[in-house]
Amino acid sequence: xxxxxxxxxxxxxxxxxxxxxxxxxxxxxxxxxxxxxxxxxxxxxxxxxxxxxxxxxxxxxxxxxxxxxxxxxxxxxxxxxxxxxxxxxxxxxxxxxxxxxxxxxxxxxxxxxxxxxxxxxxxxxxxxxxxxxxxxxxxxxxxxxxxxxxxxxxxxxxxxxxxxxxxxxxxxxxxxxxxxxxxxxxxxxxxxxxxxxxxxxxxxxxxxxxxxxxxxxxxxxxxxxxxxxxxxxxxxxxxxxxxxxxxxxxxxxxxxxxxxxxxxxxxxxxxxxxxxxxxxxxxxxxxxxxxxxxxxxxxxxxxxxxxxxxxxxxxxxxxxxxxxxxxxxxxxxxxxxxxxxxxxxxxxxxxxxxxxxxxxxxxxxxxxxxxxxxxxxxxxxxxxxxxxxxxxxxxxxxxxxxxxxxxxxxxxxxxxxxxxxxxxxxxxxxxxxxxxxxxxxxxxxxxxxxxxxxxxxxxxxxxxxxxxxxxxxxxxxxxxxxxxxxxxxxxxxxxxxxxxxxxxxxxxxxxxxxxxxxxxxxxxxxxxxxxxxxxxxxxxxxxxxxxxxxxxxxxxxxxxxxxxxxxxxxxxxxxxxxxxxxxxxxxxxxxxxxxxxxxxxxxxxxxxxxxxxxxxxxxxxxxxxxxxxxxxxxxxxxxxxxxxxxxxxxxxxxxxxxxxxxxxxxxxxxxxxxxxxxxxxxxxxxxxxxxxxxxxxxx
Amino acid sequence: xxxxxxxxxxxxxxxxxxxxxxxxxxxxxxxxxxxxxxxxxxxxxxxxxxxxxxxxxxxxxxxxxxxxxxxxxxx
Numbered sequence: 001x002x003x004x005x006x007x008x009x010x011x012x013x014x015x016x017x018x019x020x021x022x023x024x025x026x027x028x029x030x031x032x033x034x035x036x037x038x039x040x041x042x043x044x045x046x047x048x049x050x051x052x053x054x055x056x057x058x059x060x061x062x063x064x065x066x067x068x069x070x071x072x073x074x075x076x077x078x079x080x081x082x083x084x085x086x087x088x089x090x091x092x093x094x095x096x097x098x099x100x101x102x103x104x105x106x107x108x109x110x111x112x113x114x115x116x117x118x119x120x121x122x123x124x125x126x127x128x129x130x131x132x133x134x135x136x137x138x139x140x141x142x143x144x145x146x147x148x149x150x151x152x153x154x155x156x157x158x159x160x161x162x163x164x165x166x167x168x169x170x171x172x173x174x175x176x177x178x179x180x181x182x183x184x185x186x187x188x189x190x191x192x193x194x195x196x197x198x199x200x201x202x203x204x205x206x207x208x209x210x211x212x213x214x215x216x217x218x219x220x221x222x223x224x225x226x227x228x229x230x231x232x233x234x235x236x237x238x239x240x241x242x243x244x245x246x247x248x249x250x251x252x253x254x255x256x257x258x259x260x261x262x263x264x265x266x267x268x269x270x271x272x273x274x275x276x277x278x279x280x281x282x283x284x285x286x287x288x289x290x291x292x293x294x295x296x297x298x299x300x301x302x303x304x305x306x307x308x309x310x311x312x313x314x315x316x317x318x319x320x321x322x323x324x325x326x327x328x329x330x331x332x333x334x335x336x337x338x339x340x341x342x343x344x345x346x347x348x349x350x351x352x353x354x355x356x357x358x359x360x361x362x363x364x365x366x367x368x369x370x371x372x373x374x375x376x377x378x379x380x381x382x383x384x385x386x387x388x389x390x391x392x393x394x395x396x397x398x399x400x401x402x403x404x405x406x407x408x409x410x411x412x413x414x415x416x417x418x419x420x421x422x423x424x425x426x427x428x429x430x431x432x433x434x435x436x437x438x439x440x441x442x443x444x445x446x447x448x449x450x451x452x453x454x455x456x457x458x459x460x461x462x463x464x465x466x467x468x469x470x471x472x473x474x475x476x477x478x479x480x481x482x483x484x485x486x487x488x489x490x491x492x493x494x495x496x497x498x499x500x501x502x503x504x505x506x507x508x509x510x511x512x513x514x515x516x517x518x519x520x521x522x523x524x525x526x527x528x529x530x531x532x533x534x535x536x537x538x539x540x541x542x543x544x545x546x547x548x549x550x551x552x553x554x555x556x557x558x559x560x561x562x563x564x565x566x567x568x569x570x571x572x573x574x575x576x577x578x579x580x581x582x583x584x585x586x587x588x589x590x591x592x593x594x595x596x597x598x599x600x601x602x603x604x605x606x607x608x609x610x611x612x613x614x615x616x617x618x619x620x621x622x623x624x625x626x627x628x629x630x631x632x633x634x635x636x637x638x639x640x641x642x643x644x645x646x647x648x649x650x651x652x653x654x655x656x657x658x659x660x661x662x663x664x665x666x667x668x669x670x671x672x673x674x675x676x677x678x679x680x681x682x683x684x685x686x687x688x689x690x691x692x693x694x695x696x697x698x699x
Numbered sequence: 700x701x702x703x704x705x706x707x708x709x710x711x712x713x714x715x716x717x718x719x720x721x722x723x724x725x726x727x728x729x730x731x732x733x734x735x736x737x738x739x740x741x742x743x744x745x746x747x748x749x750x751x752x753x754x755x756x757x758x759x760x761x762x763x764x765x766x767x768x769x770x771x772x773x774x
Contacts, residue, residue, distance in 0.1 A: 064728045102730055102756050232720065239719050242727045269740065278744035370759045374745040383748070484723050484764050489750060489757040 006086055007054045007165055010075060010110060011094035012103050013061035014363070014490035016122045018042075019152035019499050020094050021058040024161075031506055039071050048166045057086055063102070065109045065204055066238060069404050076208060079113055080201060090116045090168035092161070097123050097132055097149075098491065100257060104249045105242070107143070108176040112200045116171035117145055118164050124149035124157065131260035139256040144172040153496060177248055179203055182241045186229060193226045207238055268491055275364070281371045289390075292355045293456050298449070300347035304432075307347075308625070311340035330527060334612060338523025341429075341608025342516040349425050350508050352394045357503040359390075361495035366487055373485065379467050380474025382406045382485060385415040389466060392422035393459070395511065396662045399424075400669055407483030414473045416669055417679055420662050421466040421655065423459045425511075426603040430653050431458055433607055437629055438646030461654055514661075518602050526572060526598065526612045533570035540566045572613070586652065586688070587645030587695040589633065599658045606653075644698035648691040656687035701772060703751060703765035706739040712770035713737070714753075721767050730754030737770060 011017040021029070025044025032041045042058035059078065060071035067073040078084055079091075091110050095103035100121065111117045127133065127149075140147050146164045150157030179200040180187035187199055194202055205220060222228060229237070274280050315336040322328040359365045365387060373383025384406045392399035399419050406412040423431070435451050442450040536543065544562045553561070567573050575597075576590030583593040595609040614627040631640040641649075657663070663676040670676075706712060714735050722731065731737075735754040742749055747762040 063725065066724055066728070068725060099756050101754060102728075105728060235724070236719055238724055239727055242724065243732055246730070246732055272741060272750070276741060276743065276750070281744065366759075370743050370748060370750060373759075373761070374743060374747050484726070485748065485759075485761045486723075486726055486729065486764070487759050488729070489759055491757075 003051065004053045004055055005089040005165075005168070007056045008078065008086070008088035008091045009056060009058045009094060010091055010106065011061060012063055012096070012099065012106060014488060015061070015094045015096040015099075015103065016152055017061060017094040018058060019496050020092075020120065020122060020150065021056060022498055022502055023152045023155065023158055024054075025056055027502070029502075031510070034074055039074050041074075046162070048162050050166060052166055054162075054165055055086075057088070062106065064106055064242070066207060071404065073208075076204065079110065079115065080205060080208075088115060090118060090165060090171070092118045092120050092165070094120050094122050097121050097127055097134070098130060100134075101246075101249055101253055104143075104253075105245050108245050108248065111143070111145065111173075112175040112177055112179065113204075114173045114175070114198060114200075116168045116173060118161070118168070118171070119143065119145055119147045120157075120161055121147060121149050123151060123153070125151040125154045133258045135256040139252065142252045142256065143176065144174050146171060153494075175200065177241075177245060181244060183237050186237070189226065193223050207234055271492055272367070276367050276371055281367070285368055285371060288359075290456065292352075293459055294448075294452050295351065295355075298452060300351055301432075303347040304344055307344045308340065311336060311343070326531075329531065330524070333531075334524050334527030335520065337611035338520050338608050339516075341523070341604065341611060342512055342520070344607070345425060345429055345604060346508060346512065348428050349394065349511050350504050352425055353504045353507045354500065356391055356394060357500050358495050361493065361499060363490040363492045365390075366489050369487055370489065379471045380411065380414050381418075381467075381470050382408065382411040382415070384485070384487065385411065385470075388415050388419045389422050389463065392419045392424060392466075394425050394507070396420045396422070396424050396659065397665050398507075400662070400665050403669070407485060408481050409483065410474075410477065410479040410481050411483075413479070413670065413675070414470050414477070416666055417473060417675065418466040418470045420657055420659070420666075420679070420683065421462050421469065423462040423654070424603070424659075426659065427653050429604055430606045431455060431650060433625060433628065434641065434646050434649055436625060437641040438643050458650060458654060465655065518605070522598050522601055522605050523608050523612050526594075526609055529572040529575070530567060530570050530613055533566070533573065535569075537566055537569040540569065567613070585695070586691040587648045587699060589631075589640060591631075592640075592649070596652070599653075599656075601660055603653065603658050644695050647698055648695035651694050652687045652691040654687070655683055655690055657683035701770055703737060703739070703749065703760075703768045703770055704762050706737075706749075706770070708739050708741060711736060711738040711773040713773060715769045715771050717768055722764075726760070726764075729758060730756050731768065736773070737768075 009017055009021055021042060021044065024046045026046075028046070029042060029044030032043075033039065034041050039060060044056050044058075046054050046056060048054050057078075059075045062072040062075050065076050065079070067076050078086060078088070081087060093103070093107040093110060095107065107117065107119055121134070134149075136147050136149070148157050148161045148164055150161055180191075182203070187203075190202055191199060202220075275284060315332045318328060318332045318336065322331070359368075368386050368390075369383040371383075372386045376383050376385055385403070388399040388403045391402055396419050399422070400416050403412050403415045403419070406415060432455070435454050439451050439454050444450060444453070540562050544558065544565050548558055548561060568577070572594055573590070576594045579593045579597065580590040583590075583596065588596070591610065591613050594613060595606045598609045599606045610628060614631070628641055629639065632638070633640045633642075633645075657680045663680060666676040666679060667673055701712070703712070714731060714733050714737055716733055717727075717731065730753045732754070737751055737753045740750045740752055740757065743759075748759045749762060749765050750757070750759050751765075
């Protein structure tokens, strides 16, 4: 058995901490959540010299140990709790060579907790170009630790880093700053009240409540004669701590780091002149958005068609090869179409995450925030709402979580409430299939496909609906604006292909496993409900034969009649018929009604549901699209999916709040059932009314 | 009073006393401390927010916040 140690990676945002993690662990990593909260927990391991195994934990980025958000709080909770199974034996603080001063603030705080701390200075490959030189020996001496220069881009310094981790027990744990320097009198009293505790740790526990509000844990038991300080006094002391730390850092860096300012001019500011220019900035941003949408529609169509055809063939093969029976039917008509309904989204989701992670990695996303802040503020949002709104095109769940860094509660709440209106990837398959059924495959000017443009219009509709509702909410909600806006503007970087790749794989995997389970379960339930029924269902053959005996039909036609009779009298048919009066004014039949209902579990279930319903009883295994195109409206005798009903369906999906997981996340992030319930009813009513108007006007 | 909000693009200044009750801790942690150098890199369209460099770090803050941070111009 190898000896195991715990290593925690901590650092400011934008220091390339995650690339260091990827470099150390490779694909030996897993992503989960911290218990009870939705902060992502990334863990992996790496093998060290002398048979040591390091369990590596990638903690959320933070500027200090004074937490303001749930993500940052995770770091402090772990460092304050020696009994946590992940408590680090050694911490690696990842710093960016260009922002060393600010990065060291966090470093000194962690070091003062008495945990062995290694300083890894990342992006060392940039030093020569930026004319930065660091006297490592002297810096090591002053900070009393070991320092390693690394570059995740050039993959240098990692052997040395591993060597340092292996020898972590030799690191000094002397603090950088004497905690009681902050306020000798107050800390003296603390020492007397808690004689056996580490003072700095105690101080962090006390201020954590100040920064973050009350936490669910055992409160500190102050002796009755202890005079507690007021919140504003504690805040003052925290600021004094920060100032003292910076004094210490400035003093050290003056002697150890040299930046030649003359040579430091570079591409960055030139890029910014264009990318956040008052006209060019917007033109470039919207061109990028357009490129993304056009690309997703055109590029992912090929793998999607391929997947669709392959699954149809697989279903056919199962029906032919396996012995006839209930199990074969369940497999061919329930499980396979259900699975197809999950797998078919992979190309699109992968593309979306690819684009979003490129925008994030390059540092461009914060420029977008900067460009959009003033405009977004007019609608009651923050520039930072752009990130949730754009990532909402992938999935509303991570998008709503991304709203956490919005400082003002009102702006954040509005962002959370309107994000589900942006077109998430779960709507995409619904849109794609309906568009391909009801919009002609023309090209305008030989370039823009009409179908692609329709898709883009739907995205724009989603965005405008979100912005417009935000504007209304800003006027309706009586919440005072608080908090302030600050965003780091990191230097532009070429994205590391490895980081992008891991991110895409990880996000796609989470989607397929998460949504996949729901979709698969629902497909099976649907199949069972469509394949069995009460009373008349079981006598279908007799009833249909009697009815059609005079019509002189072929055997095949009679079989088809029996199948459709069975479906209508199955459990699902009965359910569908019951709700049909509600959906008929929107141009839908009962089958679409069922698909709509099951979509409330997750939107992407729609295609799978229709596939399952249509395939039950049908002889040939067809692609999903062909089956839908063949459906006839029983009342009008025209194709069921025509322009009017198609548009109505598209609008319904654009507005309706049909995702249980999103509601759950809204509940969690707003800490109340009020908002998700309110969101559910208002959005779904808007959807119904919009579809109703569209269908009645167009039919 | 000269504040960050009154800087012109490219102008350098030193941060003077900051009022501890208004300026959030986070900004201090990012280097917005008395004596540190600040300069305006660029303004967003509509002149808000401001893209600034404080103490060697680049960040954006809104004008309303910039108005609260008093500075002294470096000639």
